[in-house]
Amino acid sequence: MNVVIIGASGYSGAELASLVAKHPKLTLQACYVSEGSLDKDKLLSDLYPEHLGLLEYPLQPLTAEAFQDIENNADYVCLCTDHKVSVDLAPQFLAMGKKVFDLSGGFRLAGNEDYLTYYGFAHEHPELLAQAAYGLAEWNSDAISKANLVAVAGCYPTAALNSLKPLKEAGLLADQAIIVNAVSGVTGAGRKASVNTHFCEVSLAPYGLFNHRHTPEIEQHLGHPVLFTPHLGNFPRGILETIYVQLKPGVTAEQVSAAYQVLANEPLIRLLGNKIPSIKGVAKQPFVDIAWQQKGEQLIVMSAIDNLLKGAAGQALQCINLAMGEPHHTGLVGAL
Ligand SMILES: NC(=O)C1=CN([C@@H]2O[C@H](COP(=O)(O)OP(=O)(O)OC[C@H]3O[C@@H](n4cnc5c(N)ncnc54)[C@H](OP(=O)(O)O)[C@@H]3O)[C@@H](O)[C@H]2O)C=CC1
Ligand SMILES: CC(=O)N[C@@H](CCC(=O)OP(=O)(O)O)C(=O)O
Numbered sequence: 001m002n003v004v005i006i007g008a009s010g011y012s013g014a015e016l017a018s019l020v021a022k023h024p025k026l027t028l029q030a031c032y033v034s035e036g037s038l039d040k041d042k043l044l045s046d047l048y049p050e051h052l053g054l055l056e057y058p059l060q061p062l063t064a065e066a067f068q069d070i071e072n073n074a075d076y077v078c079l080c081t082d083h084k085v086s087v088d089l090a091p092q093f094l095a096m097g098k099k100v101f102d103l104s105g106g107f108r109l110a111g112n113e114d115y116l117t118y119y120g121f122a123h124e125h126p127e128l129l130a131q132a133a134y135g136l137a138e139w140n141s142d143a144i145s146k147a148n149l150v151a152v153a154g155c156y157p158t159a160a161l162n163s164l165k166p167l168k169e170a171g172l173l174a175d176q177a178i179i180v181n182a183v184s185g186v187t188g189a190g191r192k193a194s195v196n197t198h199f200c201e202v203s204l205a206p207y208g209l210f211n212h213r214h215t216p217e218i219e220q221h222l223g224h225p226v227l228f229t230p231h232l233g234n235f236p237r238g239i240l241e242t243i244y245v246q247l248k249p250g251v252t253a254e255q256v257s258a259a260y261q262v263l264a265n266e267p268l269i270r271l272l273g274n275k276i277p278s279i280k281g282v283a284k285q286p287f288v289d290i291a292w293q294q295k296g297e298q299l300i301v302m303s304a305i306d307n308l309l310k311g312a313a314g315q316a317l318q319c320i321n322l323a324m325g326e327p328h329h330t331g332l333v334g335a336l
Contacts (some may be wrong), residue, residue, distance in 0.1 A: 001075040001316035003325060006089060009039045009059050011187045012103050013080030014048050020078075021054050023317070023331035025324065029073050031057045032066060034085075039315040051198030076320055079103060079174045080313075083119055089148060091125050099323055100149050101316050105149035107132035108217050118213040135220055135312045136161055137318035137328050138266050145322040152319055156182050156214045157221065157232060161305040162269060162288045164222055170259035172251045174297070177225040179244040180218065183235040184230060185279070188307045199275040204235045238279035239307045255292050260290070267329040268310065268318070277304040286314040286332040 005018045007013040008031030020028045033039050034113045037059065039047060046057040060066055070077060070093070072075075077093040079086040079102040086106035091179075092101050107129060109115065115123040121131070132141050133147035136158065142148055153161065160180050167173050183204070189197045205230050215228045247256070263269045270289045277289035289304045305311050318328040 001025065001320075002027050002073055003078060003320070004030045004070050004074040005075045005078045005080060005254065006032045006062060007080035007082075007085075008044060008057070009033050009037065009042075009047055010080050010191050010272070012308055012312035012316075013078075014044060014051070014055070015308045016053050016078055016080060016316055017044060017055055017057065017104075018048075019313055019317045019331060020320075025326065025330070026320070028057065030066075030069065031055075031059055033059045034060045034190065034332065035061045035063055037061060049064075067092070070098070073096055076323070078102060078176060078316060078320075079106075082119055083284045087124050091128065094128075094148055099147075101319055102132075102150065103152045103316055105151075105154055105213055105217065107149060108134060108154060110220055114216050118211065118216055125148070135315060136221065137315055137322065138263065138269065139165060141322050141328065144319050145325070147323075150319045150323070152312070152316045153221070153306070154214050154217050154230070155184065155239055155307040156180075156190060156212075156241070156245075157217045158311050158315060159239050159288060159303040159305045160214075160218050160226070160228070160243065161221055162263070162300045163241070163243055163290050164224070164245070166259040167247075167256070167299075167301075168222055169242045169262065170226055170255065172180060172247050172255060172259055173224055174246040174248050176246050176301045177227045178246075180226050180228040180241055181243070182228070182230045182241040183233045183240060184307055185233060185235045185283075187237045188311075189241070196232070204233050206229060209242050235279060236283075237306055237308055238283045239305050239311060240277070240279055241301075241303045243301040243303065245301060246297050247294075247297045249297060251297060256292065256294055256299060260292075263290070267327075267333050268314075277302050279304060282306050282310075284309070286310055286329070311313050
């Protein structure tokens, strides 16, 4: 299958380009940036020298001619672009009959009101929201394999949902909101220069209190209220979440362990029991590491992922594998 990547010069796009280029059943057809990009015509390996010899692909401007090339040659189009850019581009590629894998948040939420409230824009194509399959690979494989538009799950939600859905499905959660405290590395904010992500400015600080767009994403795909607070930390990649859960009265440790067994055979999920996960354990790895400790009806769940792999490009590749009828972890386990 021929894959094109739009936004290939960005952190998630370059990561996905490297996964596609190494995949046994995919061909990286072409890499695109915006028409006016400062990086156009550079090689991707000039920007990412760690991929010298692998990503000798020119970053092509997304011109009218590029759209024609994509229509003629691509099977799968991956959008590694800002939410609004994705909302604009996805319908154009869907109209060409392409399968679209969007890494942005442009199609993850249920309704236009959520986009106004949490994204700050009115959705231009609300009719596509119901058609998009939510790309949380381990939990939605049937819908992902059939969909023309896959909204690959967000980074913080991927860590939270994989940790909490087993408990929700087993009916172990008390009604109150779950508190999700999360720390992300700076690549989570993208490659574009900004003061907030400047080397001398980043330390450890919360942001997005009460209004981060991943709050509704987690709530909608979990079916439970959360109080989510992200933090920016001074490391390049990885997300660690510490999640405070009130269990229903009388829920035992055995019931909690049994609930997590639903993930026990998943190749990209590592259940650590009562060990402690870390950024070091997942950086540059495709896994979600999940651990928990319980005292009475209080449960603390810890979850770690690499934001660019399981939180973006790795999960996008899982979705592409599902669309091809391949095992979802092809090209991810033992291959990075
Ligand atoms: N970073 C992360 O950890 C994660 C990111 N995501 C999502 O993935 C998407 C990309 O994120 P990230 O890789 O961090 O972003 P970056 O800012 O690192 O990269 C964005 C890319 O989009 C390109 N681009 C910008 N405007 C256009 C346009 N109009 N047409 C075509 N290409 C364009 C940029 O190149 P240029 O401007 O030079 O054209 C660049 O290649 C976002 O929606 C983000 O929310 C999802 C999960 C995790
Ligand atoms: C550290 C940082 O800034 N992280 C980003 C989240 C990463 C991302 O790009 O979000 P999606 O997963 O929704 O695409 C943020 O908080 O906006």
